[in-house]
Amino acid sequence: MVERLITELVIANRILAREDVVDAYGHVSVRHPESPGHFFLSHALAPAFVQRSDILEFDLEGRPVGDDRRTPYLERFIHSEIYRVRPDVRAIVHCHTASLIPFADSDVPLRAMYHMAAFVAEGVPVFDIRTAAGLTDLLVRDAALGKALAKSLGQKPAALMRGHGAVVVAGSIPSVVGRSIYLDVNAKAQAQAIALGGKITYVGADEAKLRMSDTNEYSRAWDLWKRKVAR
Amino acid sequence: MVERLITELVIANRILAREDVVDAYGHVSVRHPESPGHFFLSHALAPAFVQRSDILEFDLEGRPVGDDRRTPYLERFIHSEIYRVRPDVRAIVHCHTASLIPFADSDVPLRAMYHMAAFVAEGVPVFDIRTAAGLTDLLVRDAALGKALAKSLGQKPAALMRGHGAVVVAGSIPSVVGRSIYLDVNAKAQAQAIALGGKITYVGADEAKLRMSDTNEYSRAWDLWKRKVAR
Amino acid sequence: MVERLITELVIANRILAREDVVDAYGHVSVRHPESPGHFFLSHALAPAFVQRSDILEFDLEGRPVGDDRRTPYLERFIHSEIYRVRPDVRAIVHCHTASLIPFADSDVPLRAMYHMAAFVAEGVPVFDIRTAAGLTDLLVRDAALGKALAKSLGQKPAALMRGHGAVVVAGSIPSVVGRSIYLDVNAKAQAQAIALGGKITYVGADEAKLRMSDTNEYSRAWDLWKRKVAR
Amino acid sequence: MVERLITELVIANRILAREDVVDAYGHVSVRHPESPGHFFLSHALAPAFVQRSDILEFDLEGRPVGDDRRTPYLERFIHSEIYRVRPDVRAIVHCHTASLIPFADSDVPLRAMYHMAAFVAEGVPVFDIRTAAGLTDLLVRDAALGKALAKSLGQKPAALMRGHGAVVVAGSIPSVVGRSIYLDVNAKAQAQAIALGGKITYVGADEAKLRMSDTNEYSRAWDLWKRKVAR
Numbered sequence: 067m068v069e070r071l072i073t074e075l076v077i078a079n080r081i082l083a084r085e086d087v088v089d090a091y092g093h094v095s096v097r098h099p100e101s102p103g104h105f106f107l108s109h110a111l112a113p114a115f116v117q118r119s120d121i122l123e124f125d126l127e128g129r130p131v132g133d134d135r136r137t138p139y140l141e142r143f144i145h146s147e148i149y150r151v152r153p154d155v156r157a158i159v160h161c162h163t164a165s166l167i168p169f170a171d172s173d174v175p176l177r178a179m180y181h182m183a184a185f186v187a188e189g190v191p192v193f194d195i196r197t198a199a200g201l202t203d204l205l206v207r208d209a210a211l212g213k214a215l216a217k218s219l220g221q222k223p224a225a226l227m228r229g230h231g232a233v234v235v236a237g238s239i240p241s242v243v244g245r246s247i248y249l250d251v252n253a254k255a256q257a258q259a260i261a262l263g264g265k266i267t268y269v270g271a272d273e274a275k276l277r278m279s280d281t282n283e284y285s286r287a288w289d290l291w292k293r294k295v296a297r
Numbered sequence: 298m299v300e301r302l303i304t305e306l307v308i309a310n311r312i313l314a315r316e317d318v319v320d321a322y323g324h325v326s327v328r329h330p331e332s333p334g335h336f337f338l339s340h341a342l343a344p345a346f347v348q349r350s351d352i353l354e355f356d357l358e359g360r361p362v363g364d365d366r367r368t369p370y371l372e373r374f375i376h377s378e379i380y381r382v383r384p385d386v387r388a389i390v391h392c393h394t395a396s397l398i399p400f401a402d403s404d405v406p407l408r409a410m411y412h413m414a415a416f417v418a419e420g421v422p423v424f425d426i427r428t429a430a431g432l433t434d435l436l437v438r439d440a441a442l443g444k445a446l447a448k449s450l451g452q453k454p455a456a457l458m459r460g461h462g463a464v465v466v467a468g469s470i471p472s473v474v475g476r477s478i479y480l481d482v483n484a485k486a487q488a489q490a491i492a493l494g495g496k497i498t499y500v501g502a503d504e505a506k507l508r509m510s511d512t513n514e515y516s517r518a519w520d521l522w523k524r525k526v527a528r
Numbered sequence: 529m530v531e532r533l534i535t536e537l538v539i540a541n542r543i544l545a546r547e548d549v550v551d552a553y554g555h556v557s558v559r560h561p562e563s564p565g566h567f568f569l570s571h572a573l574a575p576a577f578v579q580r581s582d583i584l585e586f587d588l589e590g591r592p593v594g595d596d597r598r599t600p601y602l603e604r605f606i607h608s609e610i611y612r613v614r615p616d617v618r619a620i621v622h623c624h625t626a627s628l629i630p631f632a633d634s635d636v637p638l639r640a641m642y643h644m645a646a647f648v649a650e651g652v653p654v655f656d657i658r659t660a661a662g663l664t665d666l667l668v669r670d671a672a673l674g675k676a677l678a679k680s681l682g683q684k685p686a687a688l689m690r691g692h693g694a695v696v697v698a699g700s701i702p703s704v705v706g707r708s709i710y711l712d713v714n715a716k717a718q719a720q721a722i723a724l725g726g727k728i729t730y731v732g733a734d735e736a737k738l739r740m741s742d743t744n745e746y747s748r749a750w751d752l753w754k755r756k757v758a759r
Numbered sequence: 760m761v762e763r764l765i766t767e768l769v770i771a772n773r774i775l776a777r778e779d780v781v782d783a784y785g786h787v788s789v790r791h792p793e794s795p796g797h798f799f800l801s802h803a804l805a806p807a808f809v810q811r812s813d814i815l816e817f818d819l820e821g822r823p824v825g826d827d828r829r830t831p832y833l834e835r836f837i838h839s840e841i842y843r844v845r846p847d848v849r850a851i852v853h854c855h856t857a858s859l860i861p862f863a864d865s866d867v868p869l870r871a872m873y874h875m876a877a878f879v880a881e882g883v884p885v886f887d888i889r890t891a892a893g894l895t896d897l898l899v900r901d902a903a904l905g906k907a908l909a910k911s912l913g914q915k916p917a918a919l920m921r922g923h924g925a926v927v928v929a930g931s932i933p934s935v936v937g938r939s940i941y942l943d944v945n946a947k948a949q950a951q952a953i954a955l956g957g958k959i960t961y962v963g964a965d966e967a968k969l970r971m972s973d974t975n976e977y978s979r980a981w982d983l984w985k986r987k988v989a990r
Contacts, residue, residue: 090980091875112983164944167873168952171959180398180460181435182322194960203969204874204962229873229962251395259399261492261723261954266402267425269435269460276434287321290343411629411691412666413553482626490630492723492954497633500666500691504658507665518552521574642860642922643897644784713857721861723954728864729887731897731922738896749783752805 067099072121074239075106080295082159083114087246090114092161092231095145096239098123099156105149109136126150128209141205143212144233151216155235157242162231165253170226174260176253178269183252185223185245187274193218194228204229224249243291244284298330303352305470306337311526313390314345318477321345323392323462326376327470329354336380340367357381359440372436374443375464382447386466388473393462396484401457405491407484409500414483416454416476418505424449425459435460455480474522475515529561534583536701537568542757544621545576549708552576554623554693557607558701560585567611567620571598588612590671603667606695609674610681617697619704624693627715632688636722638715640731645714647685647707649736655680656690666691686711705753706746760792765814767932768799773988775852776807780939783807785854785924788838789932791816792849798842802829819843821902834898837926840905841912848928850935855924858946863919867953869946871962876945878916878938880967886911887921897922917942936984937977 075096082088090112098104108120122138123131128146130138144160169176170192178186195202198214206212206227215233219225223245224234234249236242259266269277306327313319321343329335339351353369354362359377361369375391400407401423409417426433429445437443437458446464450456454476455465465480467473490497500508537558544550552574560566570582584600585593590608592600606622631638632654640648657664660676668674668689677695681687685707686696696711698704721728731739768789775781783805791797801813815831816824821839823831837853862869863885871879888895891907899905899920908926912918916938917927927942929935952959962970 090983110979112979114983115986162873162875164948165951167948168955171872171948171961172952172955172957173960174955174957178460179402180393180462182393184435196963196966201963201965201969203973204877204966205970228960229871229966231873255395255398255402257951257955258396258488259403260956262399262403262405262488263491264403264405267404267459268402270427270432272432273427273435273460276432277436280434286341286343290321290345293346409691410633411624411693413624415666486626486629486633489627489719490634493630493634493636493719494722495634495636498635498656498690499633501658501663503663504666504691507663508667511665517572517574521552521576524577640922641864642855642924644855646897717857717860717864720858720950721865724861724865724867724950725953726865726867729866729921730864732889732894734894735889735897735922738894739898742896748803748805752783752807755808 071096071099071239072106072118075121076116076118077292077295078239078243079108079113079116081243081291082161082246083112084295085247085291087159087163087250088113088161092159093139093141093145094159094239094242095157097149097156102149102153104131105145107139107142107145109134110139128212140207143209144206144215147209147212147216148219148233148235152219152221152235154237156237157235157239159234159242159246160231161234161246163246163250163253165250165257166226166232168257169253170228170231176226176249177256178274179252179255179259180269181277183248184269184274184277186249186252187269187271189222190224190226191218191220191222192226192228195230196228240285240288241283244287247287247291302327302330302470303337303349306352307347307349308523308526309470309474310339310344310347312474312522313392313477314343315526316478316522318390318394318481319344319392323390324370324372324376325390325470325473326388328380328387333380333384335362336376338370338373338376340365341370359443371438374440375437375446378440378443378447379450379464379466383450383452383466385468387468388466388470390465390473390477391462392465392477394477394481394484396481396488397457397463399488400484401459401461401463407457407480408487409505410483410486410490411500412508414479415500415505415508417480417483418500418502420453421455421457422449422451422453423457423459426461427459471516471519472514475518478518478522533558533561533701534568534580537583538578538580539754539757540701540705541570541575541578543705543753544623544708545574546757547709547753549621549625549712550575550623554621555601555603555607556621556701556704557619559611559618564615566593567607569601569604569607571596572601590674602669605671605674606668606677609671609678610695610697613678614681614683614697616699618699619697619701621696621704621708622693623696623708625708625712625715627712627719628688628694630719631715632690632693638688638711639718640736641714641717641721642731643739645710646731646736646739648711648714649731649733651684652686652688653680653682653684654688654690657692658690702747702750703745706749709749709753764789764792764932765799765811768814769809769811770985770988771932771936772801772806772809774936774984775854775939776805777988778940778984780852780856780943781806781854785852786832786834786838787852787932787935788850790842790849795842795846797824798838800832800835800838802827803832821905833900836902836905837899837908840902840909841926841928844909845912845914845928847930849930850928850932852927852935852939853924854927854939856939856943856946858943858950859919859925861950862946863921863924869919869942870949871967872945872948872952873962874970876941877962877967877970879942879945880962880964882915883917883919884911884913884915885919885921888923889921933977933981937980940980940984
């Protein structure tokens with residue numbers, strides 16, 4: 067089970083890089099299936115490079131388990147503090163996807179454009195680190211900042227981070243990867259719809275709720291993305 | 298004849314994936330040339346993966362012919378109900394092309410920007426599933442929803458689906474693939490023209506009608522697209 | 529000399545396809561260096577496919593020289609009629625580049641954004657075929673329509689064609705290819721500048737005139753584009 | 760040390776080409792680590808082609824050291840005059856990145872959208888060559904024009920050049936490459952944020968200052984970009 071998840075996590079790193087959700091920065095983690103107070107995450111490395119041997123186990127203080135000396139991601143507290151308060155969350159992506167930055171800095175909220183991104187209808191709050199913590203270098207460098215981000219996120223599937231990027235959460239690796247990819251598609255489509263200048267009808271919260279009851283979310287896409295990075 | 302059409306259908310799946318009309322989702326079908334009450338469509342699979350052995354035959358109730366147990370596309374009723382009421386239609390694409398979603402959600406109608414997409418001048422209605430059927434999960438899950446979509450489509454070459462995507466129809470596989478690809482180009486060009494802020498002169502209905510009398514539509518492009526996926 | 533030009537013409541076809549100036553449609557020609565009343569152009573074929581053996585010689589009536597039976601491009605009159613009235617022109621591109629269609633349909637004129645597209649400052653008129661010839665299928669199907677287009681073009685380096693695309697002319701193959709590619713870049717940049725909503729300072733006609741006195745225009749780029757298609 | 764820098768400079772040329780910061784034009788230089796009045800720069804060549812043997816050494820008059828007869832870049836004075844007045848600058852990129860041209864021609868200033876482009880918060884002035892020197896062909900052809908550009912740049916990390924492109928400076932090759940790439944991402948994100956039509960909160964100057972104290976800027980990205988061009 068753990069072995070399978072770590073394999074999936076490595077694949078997720080490659081997919082997120084190939085689909086331009088992350089560039090050299092950003093990271094993806096998965097909760098330990100048997101020790102819910104632990105999670106797996108690469109040491110500090112560009113996602114495109116991540117291999118099995120790069121995955122470390124962390125506790126909810128953001129400390130690596132064991133005596134591995136490789137540098138962890140500075141912002142691992144994004145993961146630890148969300149896992150702490152969201153028992154439903156089993157996988158997390160932190161990214162700086164180009165299409166999300168405009169919404170992260172704007173007061174125009176992300177809205178759900180279509181069924182593939184129905185989860186957006188639950189709401190995507192914006193975390194402004196200055197409101198939470200005053201003057202910073204914009205990075206989630208410690209547990210206190212991680213807690214503030216987790217509080218902004220609340221029970222939502224994703225949060226934007228002003229001047230920074232986004233965090234996306236879900237119940238599995240394929241689901242968090244799918245949400246990250248379709249959040250990107252949705253943001254571009256919404257920006258384009260706004261530019262058309264007409265009246266926009268977004269996906270309703272009631273429609274989205276029905277759509278999200280599909281537990282097989284993104285599985286067909288996962289198979290395709292996986293094949294692309296296997297080549 | 299049937300063998301040739303199935304080969305074309307497999308190629309169409311690959312082309313639509315390669316040209317970004319579909320991603321892991323979306324599908325393309327062709328009417329049975331000898332049994333017009335039947336049509337060919339893959340079982341539920343990402344179009345990029347579709348091979349000859351994946352193609353199933355369906356009747357107009359959306360039931361697979363024979364005892365094949367592979368899962369069909371949930372939304373096969375898009376195809377069955379359009380074939381039922383449009384004898385002129387011999388091939389259908391259902392897609393969620395990113396450029397079409399903004400128009401599917403907006404009250405700004407698609408208009409024909411150039412001769413390659415002259416068919417757009419016939420009009421591309423928007424199907425709002427809520428108007429037709431109240432609260433749904435946005436998917437065309439049964440024959441009743443398929444009938445409602447077919448009614449919205451009417452005699453037009455394509456319809457947008459609010460919060461979802463589009464359906465494109467034509468008299469042959471190369472034609473429906475060409476229409477799907479150029480609908481994408483046209484949508485992007487129209488969005489860009491609107492953003493310029495000036496007065497736009499769209500292709501006239503009369504000009505489009507003359508242009509569409511060319512029965513050899515998209516054949517040169519089909520050869521190019523085919524070669525690209527053969528590599 | 530003729531052999532070298534035909535080699536260049538084949539390379540130009542490949543470059544225009546690779547750089548997305550043309551898709552399956554569009555064409556590029558060169559004037560015969562020794563018989564200025566003749567020009568070279570492929571028979572009707574997607575530019576990506578064009579090889580030496582596909583190049584035909586045409587006269588200014590748009591007739592193939594010799595008894596070659598392969599189908600010529602329907603719109604070869606774009607070339608013949610421009611060569612007839614523009615002795616300075618030695619190479620012509622006809623294209624439907626996606627970025628140009630919005631400007632072809634809009635009353636917002638193309639303007640020069642930077643030194644690489646300085647020629648735009650000479651002006652890029654819009655040819656509306658309906659003004660010239662009433663109701664058509666938008667194609668330049670005969671010499672009369674070619675003459676009308678050539679008249680719209682006048683002494684300019686390029687003209688847009690409403691509901692259709694563009695024609696670009698220059699004194700050599702590398703120059704017409706460079707102009708076509710940078711016209712695309714320029715159109716995208718201008719659209720983006722307009723969307724910013726501020727005051728735009730375009731390249732002045734006087735600056736452009738000085739810049740265009742460089743006779744070595746685009747030679748470094750030609751070497752790069754050539755290498756890319758050689759792979 | 761010199762050998763290592765020249766290797767880095769060759770890699771930087773390849774990266775800038777691969778990441779679409781430069782096309783056939785644009786150049787990158789590095790200051791001589793032992794002779795600060797000298798710098799290294801390729802002779803006139805598309806960056807994608809640059810190899811070790813193409814790198815020449817120049818003095819601050821823009822003269823090649825030694826008797827190499829290969830044609831230098833016409834605009835080498837961009838480099839020489841900035842090195843002259845900015846002792847902190849050790850690497851310079853001159854580019855015509857498509858996303859920057861709209862801002863170079865607009866009176867809408869570039870602003871910092873996110874932490875990866877925090878340096879933008881220091882300000883990116885626009886150099887208008889006409890204000891500095893009257894009518895020109897827009898190129899920085901001599902030392903006087905280079906001095907005028909360096910004056911516009913002042914102590915900033917980058918300057919836009921009206922009707923032309925940009926110059927980006929930094930303390931190292933990886934840093935100047937990173938700034939060039941993220942300036943592109945930032946410009947696209949800012950244009951998109953403006954198009955959303957809402958209120959935008961840019962990265963504050965105070966936040967950017969803290970962020971920029973990180974001396975390891977872009978090192979993880981450099982490793983990724985380097986691997987991509989090594990393939």
